Amino acid sequence: MMLDVVGRQIQIFDTGRMTEWMTPDELSALTGLSKGRLANLRAEKRRFPFYRFQGSRTPLYKRDEIDAIIEASRIDVRP
Structure with missing residues (x-):
């Protein structure tokens, strides 16, 4: 596994697949x-799964997982 930091984008290359x-x-x-609300959700281990890499205090979120959670939160409306 290789960690590559390009600007503000952090990508992990694992078995040839790139993760944003x-x-x-x-x-x-x-x-x-707000960032404070996200910190509270992390402390409660609710809503958005997160990762902390060894030696880092910064929590990171997988873009694919966040997109899936947002899609699952969809509420259908009548036309």
């Missing part, structure tokens, strides 16, 4: 939730 990661700032911008 998001920081709390990026998730906050995407969801509209």
Whole structure:
């Protein structure tokens, strides 16, 4: 496994597949939730799964998992 940091984008190359990661700032911008609220959700281990790599205190979120959670939260409306 190889970690590559390009600008603000963090990618992990594992078995030839690239995974895109998001920081709390990026998730906050995407969801509209404050960084404080995201910190509370992490402490409660609710809503968004997160990862901490060994030697780092920064939580990271897999973009694919976040997209799936957002898609699953869809509410259908009548036309």
